[in-house]
Amino acid sequence: MSMLRTIFSCMIGLCVSTGVNAQSIVDHFGFGKTPAPQDMAKYFAIPPSGAGLPPGSGTGKAGADIFAENCAACHGDKLQGNPAVGLGGDRLIGGRGSLASKTPIKTVESYWPYSTTLFDYVKRAMPFNAPGSLTDDQVYSLVAYILSEAKIVKPTDVMNADTLPKVVMPNRDGFIPDSRPELELYR
Amino acid sequence: MKQNGKAVYDAKSRQMAEQMILAEKRQLARQSEEDCDCKDGMFPSQPTPSRRGLLFAAGSVVGVIGAASIARAEPRKAPPGATFYDVAEDPTKEQGRPVAGDGGYGTRSQFETEVRVRYPTPNENTSWSFTPLSAMLGNTTPSGLHFERHHAGIPTIDPARHNLLIHGMVKNPLTFSVADIKRMPSVTRKHFIECSGNGLTEWNKPTLKTVQATHGLLSTSEWTGVQFSTFARETGLSDGAAWVLAEGADAAVMTRSIPLEKMLKDALIVYGQNGEAIRPEQGYPLRLLLPGYEGNTHIKWLRRLQVSDKPFMTREETSKYTDLLGNGKARMFSLDMDAKSVITFPSGDMKLPGPGFYNIGGLAWSGRGRIQSVDVSTDAGKTWYPARLESTPEPMCTVRFSFPWMWDGKVAVLQSRCMDETGYVQPTLKQLIAIRGDNGPFGSVYHLNAIQSWAINEAGEVSNVHA
Secondary structure, eight states: OHHHHHHHHHHTTOOOOOSOOGGGSOSOOOOSBOOOHHHHTTOOOOOTTOTTOOSOEEEHHHHHHHHHHHTHHHHOTTSOOBOOTTTOBOOOSOOTTOTTSSSOOOOTTTTOOBHHHHHHHHHHHOSTTSTTOSOHHHHHHHHHHHHHHTTSSOTTOEEETTTGGGOBOTTTTOEEEOOOSOGGGBO | OEETTEEOOOHHHHHHHHHHHHHHHHHHHHHHHHOOSSOTTSOTTSOOGGGGGGTTOOSSHHHHHHHHHHTTOOTTOOOTTBOOOOOOSSTTSSOOOOTTTTTTOOOBOTTOOOOOEEOOOSOSSSEEEEOOGGGOOSSOOOGGGOOEEESSOOOOOOGGGOEEEEEESOSSOEEEEHHHHHHSOOEEEEEEEEOTTTTGGGSSSOOOOSHHHHHOSEEEEEEEEEEHHHHHHHHOOOTTOOEEEEEESSTTOOEEEEEHHHHHHHOEEEEEETTEEOOGGGTTTOEEEOTTBOGGGSOBSEEEEEEESSOOOOHHHHTSSOEEOTTSOEEEOOOBOOOEEEEEESOTTOBOOSSEEEEEEEEEEOTTSOEEEEEEESBTTSSOEEOEESSOOOTTOOEEEEEEEEEOSSOEEEEEEEEETTOBBOOOHHHHHHHHOSOTTTSSOSOOOOOOEEEEOTTOBEEEEOO
């Protein structure tokens, strides 16, 4: 606005200063709109603290049927994954203790450090053929089912905004910050 | 990594690698049917009348299979990105095509057949395709040949309905339309993007034949857009802000957490690529561009930036794109791409027609700054010679190098090794494995930046080797 005003002033011959006119320094462009709360509602990202987890809940028991219906085609009846052409779903459970071996198996059970990531990702991008179509209760139930099949929680444990962030994943302490650049490689 | 001398992959990785080997073999077979002894791309000045049969070259594996079985039945079809026109016997004796007869947007020549090739992941929507590096001229990758990595396909987005929301730990959350963003002061910079999975098949043994498949998850563009710092000044930042979540508008709703320091230093929200709007496969209408960072962090179809005090630990920064070391611990937020170079000519599956002069050429790049120097060896790294840099190195941008070489017809192993301006020297594979452990193929699959070796036998055939 201030820049426009300056230009306008110059055009009508009132611009008499030389050098930088303080008014010509733009402090804000003045566009971009303040988002309305209802426009923000669809956005979420759930960090390990669980901040932003929605209301609702589910158990592994309740999640079994939801998994069979929505997930098993790609991830397998036994959560073993399915590399078939057109599917290619990751294996979800097993592999504990394999990470330091010559055949590490990376699954939710063996590798994922945070349970909240599972909720975030399932709600965000699953099922593959209808992303983001599940209710929050269904997502809680699926998360509970995968965690219970992975023997991290019991099938009767209720997962909700309070309990889910408290689940300690087996590989919680398995990550380190990037240790590169590797100093051996400098000259 | 090796058991009884054989590579051990999990079932899914093994199946994908085997399919890629087959796909590459089919494509190469199709090319050699048509080519003279000197393989395609060796001597572009030679007439290539046989190329017409190649004109249906396709990017997908299905296409490659289909093309091989249809053979040369449809000579009038142009390759992707081209239009077929009749070729005059003597172009000086008849009028050419009328001006703007192409509708106002030009296409490449029908004689240029290079295409991206998709890696045969089981699912075509979550997959990647490689830039044909050996056919690239200069530093800039044509937008239509820029490598791809998608997690849920390519969305079609109407820019009139697309916005960028910046919120979280800011003083003044704002939504910007694409038109708003184009009104803001912009910068134009050349940067490479490389997928951290570039070369993931090559940790254990030389697996794929061509430089397209071993190094083709690398492309360079001139990007135009607005610095994140410009937006940050509009929204303000709250005390304690340290990370920014970037989110895409694809069906993966792809998210990564980026250090705020990086965002304020040189992050761009780009809408331009090589002088025109960014391509749909590259994030149309908006993409996050993080110079020197691994490719997956350059969120495409960017719709949201959420400022926070901590990273969100999304799926892509925990279960994927982390580097499992030999000791079972995994590096996370391994964001910088290490310095790397590769010889693109001559490279895998080419054939030198005989002893004589060859101008060895290739690309070098670093995620930590400018390339300082490149060395070339023709004896598997025993002797190194300085290469010539063919352009002025720019930060986080590829530079093309060359080295004049008189081949004596004997066995040779060509290598290139670069150093960046920080003093980092491109390592050998052996050095990398000594540091990171040897569960490479399915452990630390990412960030392979080792020196590449191309062996040349007495017949002039070039192959991918570990030397």
